[in-house]
Amino acid sequence: MGTLLFQWHADPFVLLMVITLIYFHYWISKATPVKNRIYFWSAIALIGITTCSPLHFLGMHVYFSAHMITHVVLLLIAGPLLVMSIGPNPSAPMLKRISAFLYKRSWLAWLAAVGIMWYWHIPSVFDGSFSGMSGFTPMPVLHAGSMLLAGILFCWPLVGPVPETHIHPLSGIIYLATACISCSLLGLLITFAPINTFHHYWMAGSSMNGMLSNPWGLTPAADQQAAGLIMWVPCCFVYLSGCLYLLRHWFAAKDPNTGLEPSISLTLSINEHE
Amino acid sequence: MDTILVPEPEESLPSLSVSNDQGILQWISSVDHKQIGIMYLWLSVLFLVVAGIEILLVRLQLAIPNNHFLAPEVYNQLFTMHGTTMIFFVAMPAIFGFTTYFVPLMIGANDMAFPRLNAFSFWTTFFGGSLLYFSFIAGGAPDAGWFNYAPLNEYNYSSSPGIDYYCAGLLFAGIGTVTASINFVVTILHYRVPAMSLKQMPLFVWMILINSFLILAAFPSLNAALAMLLLDRQLHAHFFSAAGGGSAILWQHLFWLFGHPEVYIVILPIFGIFSEVFPVFSRKPIFGYSMVIGSGIAIALLAFGVWVHHMFATGLGNTVNGFFAASSLLIGIPTGVKIFNWLATMHGGAIRFSVSMLFAIAFLIEFTIGGLSGISFAIVPIDWQLTDTYYVVAHLHFVFIGGTLFGLLSGLFYWFPKMSGRAPDQRLSRWFFWLFVTGFNITFLVQHALGAMGMPRRVYTYPNLPGWGVLNLISTIGAFLMAGAVGLLVYILVRALNKGAIAASDPWDANTLEWTTTSPPGLKNFDRVIPVKSTRPFRDYKRPEDADWKRQEVAYTEKPPDIDITQNNSHGE
Ligand code: HEM
Ligand SMILES: [Cu+2]
Numbered sequence: 001m002g003t004l005l006f007q008w009h010a011d012p013f014v015l016l017m018v019i020t021l022i023y024f025h026y027w028i029s030k031a032t033p034v035k036n037r038i039y040f041w042s043a044i045a046l047i048g049i050t051t052c053s054p055l056h057f058l059g060m061h062v063y064f065s066a067h068m069i070t071h072v073v074l075l076l077i078a079g080p081l082l083v084m085s086i087g088p089n090p091s092a093p094m095l096k097r098i099s100a101f102l103y104k105r106s107w108l109a110w111l112a113a114v115g116i117m118w119y120w121h122i123p124s125v126f127d128g129s130f131s132g133m134s135g136f137t138p139m140p141v142l143h144a145g146s147m148l149l150a151g152i153l154f155c156w157p158l159v160g161p162v163p164e165t166h167i168h169p170l171s172g173i174i175y176l177a178t179a180c181i182s183c184s185l186l187g188l189l190i191t192f193a194p195i196n197t198f199h200h201y202w203m204a205g206s207s208m209n210g211m212l213s214n215p216w217g218l219t220p221a222a223d224q225q226a227a228g229l230i231m232w233v234p235c236c237f238v239y240l241s242g243c244l245y246l247l248r249h250w251f252a253a254k255d256p257n258t259g260l261e262p263s264i265s266l267t268l269s270i271n272e273h274e
Numbered sequence: 275m276d277t278i279l280v281p282e283p284e285e286s287l288p289s290l291s292v293s294n295d296q297g298i299l300q301w302i303s304s305v306d307h308k309q310i311g312i313m314y315l316w317l318s319v320l321f322l323v324v325a326g327i328e329i330l331l332v333r334l335q336l337a338i339p340n341n342h343f344l345a346p347e348v349y350n351q352l353f354t355m356h357g358t359t360m361i362f363f364v365a366m367p368a369i370f371g372f373t374t375y376f377v378p379l380m381i382g383a384n385d386m387a388f389p390r391l392n393a394f395s396f397w398t399t400f401f402g403g404s405l406l407y408f409s410f411i412a413g414g415a416p417d418a419g420w421f422n423y424a425p426l427n428e429y430n431y432s433s434s435p436g437i438d439y440y441c442a443g444l445l446f447a448g449i450g451t452v453t454a455s456i457n458f459v460v461t462i463l464h465y466r467v468p469a470m471s472l473k474q475m476p477l478f479v480w481m482i483l484i485n486s487f488l489i490l491a492a493f494p495s496l497n498a499a500l501a502m503l504l505l506d507r508q509l510h511a512h513f514f515s516a517a518g519g520g521s522a523i524l525w526q527h528l529f530w531l532f533g534h535p536e537v538y539i540v541i542l543p544i545f546g547i548f549s550e551v552f553p554v555f556s557r558k559p560i561f562g563y564s565m566v567i568g569s570g571i572a573i574a575l576l577a578f579g580v581w582v583h584h585m586f587a588t589g590l591g592n593t594v595n596g597f598f599a600a601s602s603l604l605i606g607i608p609t610g611v612k613i614f615n616w617l618a619t620m621h622g623g624a625i626r627f628s629v630s631m632l633f634a635i636a637f638l639i640e641f642t643i644g645g646l647s648g649i650s651f652a653i654v655p656i657d658w659q660l661t662d663t664y665y666v667v668a669h670l671h672f673v674f675i676g677g678t679l680f681g682l683l684s685g686l687f688y689w690f691p692k693m694s695g696r697a698p699d700q701r702l703s704r705w706f707f708w709l710f711v712t713g714f715n716i717t718f719l720v721q722h723a724l725g726a727m728g729m730p731r732r733v734y735t736y737p738n739l740p741g742w743g744v745l746n747l748i749s750t751i752g753a754f755l756m757a758g759a760v761g762l763l764v765y766i767l768v769r770a771l772n773k774g775a776i777a778a779s780d781p782w783d784a785n786t787l788e789w790t791t792t793s794p795p796g797l798k799n800f801d802r803v804i805p806v807k808s809t810r811p812f813r814d815y816k817r818p819e820d821a822d823w824k825r826q827e828v829a830y831t832e833k834p835p836d837i838d839i840t841q842n843n844s845h846g847e
Contacts, residue, residue: 173571181491222591222592225591232579233597233598236575236601240575243572243575250473
């Protein structure tokens with residue numbers, strides 16, 4: 001176990017990505033409230049943990065389930081935190097343009113995020129990405145970066161920096177619910193896929209040495225099922241929390257129809273089928 | 275030119291009785307939402323009686339050990355048809371009947387968005403049910419249980435055509451269910467009276483909206499599975515047969531991916547009914563309007579994350595079981611939230627114990643028992659002990675009868691005066707309530723014990739083990755008590771239709787728009803609709819000085835006055 005805790009690996013490309021993010025953050029928002037700084041640095045910390053820490057090591061070499069945790073953290077937590085760290089109504093025109101673009105095409109954001117998630121789990125792509133990881137390659141940054149990008153795009157229409165371009169909270173609930181279903185489907189496929197569908201971990205057990213090959217003694221089947229289930233069940237709860245958050249938001253917002261309008265004496269029924 | 279004159283309703287107000295001045299053809303050709311709603315409800319009553327008779331025969335067979343009243347094959351057909359009918363042709367049509375009838379009235383619309391689609395939905399359900407029952411004379415009814423597990427449902431093991439009728443009948447009904455849901459969604463989103471914002475919609479309508487999305491997400495899985503099974507049986511495909519490279523467990527996944535949401539599909543609208551009934555008979559606004567909606571959405575989403583709890587015994591492994599045990603335990607939370615919403619609504623209210631309210635209160639108790647037994651076998655080892663025993667039968671009847679059916683009956687006694695213009699006999703209705711609730715508890719409480727003692731479900735007879743005979747006899751007696759109660763109910767309804775007292779248009783001093791119409795509502799629901807400015811528009815209208823929206827206005831525009839208790843509350847009048 002001791003050796004596992006020392007498995008920190010920094011990848012130069014990932015470092016570059018993090019530095020770029022920090023640069024952008026301070027460039028976009030010079031006088032941001034502390035809250036947003038906290039969001040931002042939590043996101044950076046999560047990115048660090050998922051790309052450099054022993055969790056990353058486990059995910060790369062030992063456990064599919066650990067790998068899946070990094071996906072979920074990047075997509076559903078780090079991405080949204082980054083978006084929320086921008087703070088309301090930034091001055092940069094680019095952000096306004098992105099907001100306006102995604103407001104009109106929220107399905108595109110949905111599709112991009114879901115597409116990226118599915119793409120990395122196509123068995124051959126999945127195994128291919130690992131063989132591309134050895135040595136000095138941009139593969140890790142592509143992998144983590146695209147997950148992060150998916151997370152950012154996905155939540156932009158919901159919590160993006162320009163509040164006027166948020167989609168209606170009830171549409172937001174449908175947006176999240178459908179994503180939840182897609183996520184559940186993917187999780188379900190992984191959970192019940194034949195055990196040798198994803199070769200990488202199937203092979204990993206034999207190639208690693210000693211303690212590190214399987215520190216918790218999971219069987220490959222249990223590991224793969226746990227991976228699928230992490231994507232399936234806890235993710236569902238994240239989406240659900242999002243739905244409830246949106247609903248609360250909607251109810252808290254003042255509604256022009258609830259009593260503040262001058263009274264309309266009689267309202268005609270519009271629906272006639274005759 | 276050959277034209278067929280289809281009689282259109284002109285004068286006659288659609289009431290509950292089928293007789294009509296323009297004959298039966300007018301009912302068949304109707305696209306009026308109230309008439310279609312009534313047909314759904316009668317269809318449901320018809321099948322309730324049929325499925326009830328089926329299960330009485332089953333209970334007779336089980337009354338004593340080693341009984342030979344029914345042959346095993348017949349026994350299998352009867353319990354299969356009972357379960358299938360109750361879920362697809364009693365619970366669903368009853369819910370859709372109330373929905374089709376009352377959603378337009380509650381939102382101030384004159385009909386559904388697509389009236390002809392509405393008729394289509396009803397008639398496909400009707401033909402689906404007829405097709406299912408045709409199996410009896412076509413060579414044997416389906417006999418593999420309402421969930422129809424593979425490989426028993428495959429041709430090799432069930433070569434009588436029963437299963438084919440099961441597939442075809444449920445496919446038909448399933449199509450009708452999906453089209454009806456689309457109709458509900460469009461009606462609710464598009465045909466509300468303009469003043470009614472979503473935040474002022476009656477909670478029944480909210481639950482139907484959520485439920486319709488749930489149906490749209492869940493039914494495709496069932497419909498696909500049925501089509502696949504038909505392919506297997508008719509064209510020798512191999513989706514569910516392991517010998518041909520298929521997978522029998524796939525059927526269970528597809529079925530429960532539909533089936534668990536389905537059990538919520540038949541309970542969410544009921545939550546909606548109770549969210550109307552509790553406030554009206556407690557004379558208080560619902561406690562936590564937004565919480566009821568939020569927990570409804572939570573239930574709908576979580577419904578898709580727990581279905582594997584029906585498959586704990588299939589050997590999916592501890593990892594899978596563990597995750598689903600956890601999520602199944604969690605799904606109890608939003609339901610619990612709702613129970614507290616209703617309790618808080620009653621708290622401090624001026625409660626009127628009408629029959630409708632009696633059923634609502636009984637529901638709180640019985641449904642909680644059902645929820646607790648559900649939670650108990652969300653724990654995997656307990657489930658391994660209890661699965662496929664009478665404990666499961668007890669659980670599902672406590673939630674289906676104590677939940678769904680009590681809700682439908684509560685809704686029936688609440689809305690019957692509106693639909694028929696007549697009031698059912700109070701004294702008899704109370705008799706019915708007590709008979710039915712007593713019979714229900716006698717029948718199903720003992721089944722918890724039978725299950726714990728290991729009596730398997732779906733086996734046509736049992737050995738004379740200590741206690742088994744007595745408990746089963748008690749259960750059978752309870753079942754006949756319930757049957758007697760249902761007979762009484764039909765008598766109460768028919769008598770009320772023929773010579774019941776004329777009902778007022780607003781007998782309960784209710785809150786929502788359907789009560790602003792005459793009883794029964796005229797051919798055209800509304801010429802004008804009263805202003806909608808809160809969730810209780812009719813109450814606002816009747817008590818303008820104490821209207822909900824006035825209080826809201828104060829809340830929005832002024833800071834609430836600081837109340838100084840030392841001044842003996844001088845703000846009150
Ligand atoms: C508190 C929430 C609930 C939990 C945790 C729960 C859990 C379960 C579990 C684990 C089973 C499988 C038992 C077995 O076959 O071994 C089951 C069966 C069943 N439940 Fe629930 N349940 C809950 C609420 C409900 C509700 C609200 C309904 C319907 C309105 C319902 C309807 C059913 C039915 C119909 C079955 C039996 C299916 C069959 O095997 O024929 N349950 N429940
Ligand atoms: Cu279930």
